[in-house]
Amino acid sequence: MRTEKKIISLVILSVAVFLLPSCSSTQQPADLAVNSAAVESPQNDSIAMRFQHQNPESPTVVESAMKLSGEYSRLNQEAALLRQQNEDLIAKNRRLNEQVVSLDVHLQQTQKELAEANGLLIEMRVELNNWKADILGFREEMRNAEMAQLETLLRILKVLGGQVTTETVKTEVTGAIGSAVASARRPD
Secondary structure (H helix, E strand, C coil): HHHHHHHHHHHHHHHHHHHHHHHHHHCCCCCCCCCCCHCCCCCCCCCCCCCCCCCCCCCCCCHHHHHHHHHHHHHHHHHHHHHHHHHHHHHHHHHHHHHHHHHHHHHHHHHHHHHHHHHHHHHHHHHHHHHHHHHHHHHHHHHHHHHHHHHHHHHHHHHHHHCCCCCHHHHHHHHHHHHHHHHCCCCC
């Protein structure tokens, strides 16, 4: 314990010995190169006068503190209002994002159904065009068959000895064709 006291006292003395000479020595200022134009330039009067004259209309420290306190409370309320608006917008954004996800699922389902319906419509249109072509072909075949029957009937009439004039033949042929068309259009 005694050795520790000796060591501490020696350290304190050695520190004091080293510090005392360094504190007492005077330091010479370094030579500075100063631009004389910068030193001699006139300074702004407002800067020079700012500490000399105080404006009698300027508010006191208490008034300034009250004004700043009022400004702080107003800004604090405005910040709270903006925070609340931000939270509202964040909540609205979350709701809209959830709606977007659900609507996206519905959109994909609807697009799939629309593509299937479109394919079905294309198939039906092809079938309808084929049906039309078939009906037109059958109509032409029926006309040809009726013409053949009429020609056969006219020949039979001639063979049996009936008189057939060309006007009668034309009227009968057009009438027969008209009746064949009418019978083809008639629903069964």
